[in-house]
Amino acid sequence: MRRGTQPVDPCDQTITYERLSEALPAADWLILCCPASPQTRGLANAAAFAAMPRGAHLVNVARGEVAVEGDIILALTAGQLAGAYLDVFEREPLDPASPLWDMPNVIISPHTAGHSQGQAEAVLDILLDNLQRWCAGRKLRNEWTTSAEPMFVWAAAPRAPGRPPYFAGRDLARAAYFLAFSCASR
Helix, strand or coil: EEECCCCCCCCCCCEHHHHHHHHHHHHHHHECCCCCCCCCCCCHHHHHHHCCCEEEEEEECCHHHHHHHHHHHHHHHCCCCEEEECCCCCCCCCCCCCHHHHHEEEEEEECCCCEEEEEHHHHHHHHHHHHHHHHHCCCCCEEEEEEEEEEEEECCCCCCCCCCCCCCCCCCCCCCCCCCHCCCEE
């Protein structure tokens, strides 16, 4: 399932978000790994779980707001969902009082599904490339505009017009060093 219907190997079929309800009756697993957007918020809800075969499973490694937490709990309790692997929640951290903690058919991870071997290096490569691009006044990689302010993914937070982006994480010193010396002539 994606925004468009372009074929994706090795998938047999590609459908849009709007056609999800057509695919759910045959879905033993609903694996969410999509961005949070107006199109995906609340996508996995009571109606979606009811449309799936009884005893189906849910995996959410997307964003918490893509799945309705209360509906997940009800579907698990009723046996509509046989199990769930949840890496993200509507509100993080997950409330210590949430019944999800004590459900034997739920696996909870601490929002770490996006981490993989080599990810830090890949993110740093994008960061450093974007710093070079920003210093040269060129278009940034992974840039999008949600309003009047551009942002770029994985490498920086929103920035004010005419101001450099700010960075976080263990590579802050390296990014600051690069920014100071690469943009000195700007």
